[in-house]
Amino acid sequence: MKSKGLAALSPGAPLTPFDFNRRDLGAQDVAVEIAYAGICHSDIHQVREEWGSAIFPMVPGHEIAGRVNAIGSSVSKFAVGDLIGVGVFIDSCRTCASCQSGLQQYCVEGMTGTYNTYERDGTTIAFGGYSNNFVINEDYAVHIPSTLSLEGVAPLLCAGITLYSPLRKWGVKPGMKVAIMGLGGLGHMGVKFANAMGAEVTVFSHSSEKKDDAIRMGASHFVVTSDIASLKPLQKSFDLILNTVSAELDINAYLELLKLDGTLVVIGLPGKPYAVNVGSLLNGRRRIAGSMIGGIPEMQEMLDFCGQNNIVSEVEVIDAAYVDTAYQRTVDSDVKYRFVIDASTI
Ligand code: NAP
Ligand code: ZN
Ligand code: ZN
Secondary structure, three states: OEEEEEEEOOOOOOEEEEEEEOOOOOOOEEEEEEEEEEOOHHHHHHHOOOOOOOOOOEOOOOOEEEEEEEEOOOOOOOOOOOEEEEOOEEEOOOOOHHHHOOOHHHOOOOOEEOOOOEOOOOOOEOOOOOEOEEEEEHHHOEEOOOOOOHHHHHHHHOHHHHHHHHHHHOOOOOOOEEEEEOOOHHHHHHHHHHHHOOOEEEEEEOOHHHHHHHHHHOOOEEEEOOOHHHHHHHOOOEEEEEEOOOOOOOOHHHHOOEEEEEEEEEOOOOOOOOOOOHHHHHOOOOEEEEOOOOOHHHHHHHHHHHHHHOOOOOEEEEOHHHHHHHHHHHHOOOOOOEEEEEHHHO
16 A cells, blocks of 8 residues: 655654555555644654664654544454544554453563554564554554544544553542643643542643643642752652653652652653662652553543543644654643644645
């Protein structure tokens, strides 16, 4: 299948128009006309090789929303015309304990990413969603509620599920105090979800001008972190802290903010190790945990939750020509709160 996309041809290169082929429709495949593709900070990390060496040419994009325009002969989950979402992985081994329990992102063989990897044949480069079309096995895509704006849904396929999953895993409910570090693409979804689940939400941000937005999205408190002393009065306050910050920071100052048995979940992935003060862990039996996106059943649950609660991402829709500027603005924390590419401009 002929495809048009935007690709980085080498590490850190600007994104340029790129023609390529996707596989022809297999019996269990669905063809997607992409409408919108979100720009995740992970796209930028990978184009710039901040996570190690990457595969080029790279067509990034793992927040894909579109419409089914053809189905393979044995497809049963989708029909032509359905709204469809694709996230951070396109396949996995399907047989390990993780895959069998719907946690494909933790497949013991490793999930097959949407881009910057090879497909399961081991030779075909996987090209992502900054593109006009996509081909996906039906088991690895989800249904999008028709009541939500499609551009606002695209970021849910990564940013949304990545915050929804740990909030569910750690049982967030009314009465709990939850903090979100970083009000970017991921963080703003965390505020909306935690608020909808009934928690009292605090945002830690190094951008003071985001306060009004944070409150409007459902936060009760907004703390500017540029002066680390502002954290002191909040020691031993939180049940759960989700760190979505894309840059290096002193994690210890935040560990101190956890209550007894509280958990700090690391989600942001700057690519460098954290130095952890063990004393801050021992005192309060605190935990540091990680969480990575979510599996297919939970992605569907998250989208249904969004449909029921009318939750979408706050987006700035851009043309293909603006992507490099959007990358720089994202790195500068100047995004409100997710850039989404209008795929018709590619
Ligand atoms: P983003 O939109 O750029 O948001 C990151 C936020 O971090 C910024 O808006 C900013 O918030 C804060 N920040 C950035 N630089 C900072 C600095 N120097 N000091 C303090 N705070 C800073 O990025 P994103 O798309 O939400 O992704 C966030 C991170 O999560 C990335 O590292 C990404 O790769 C990772 N990620 C992980 C998963 C997973 O499964 N675990 C999935 C997707 C993405 P304020 O302006 O409010 O301070
Ligand atoms: Zn992502
Ligand atoms: Zn598996």
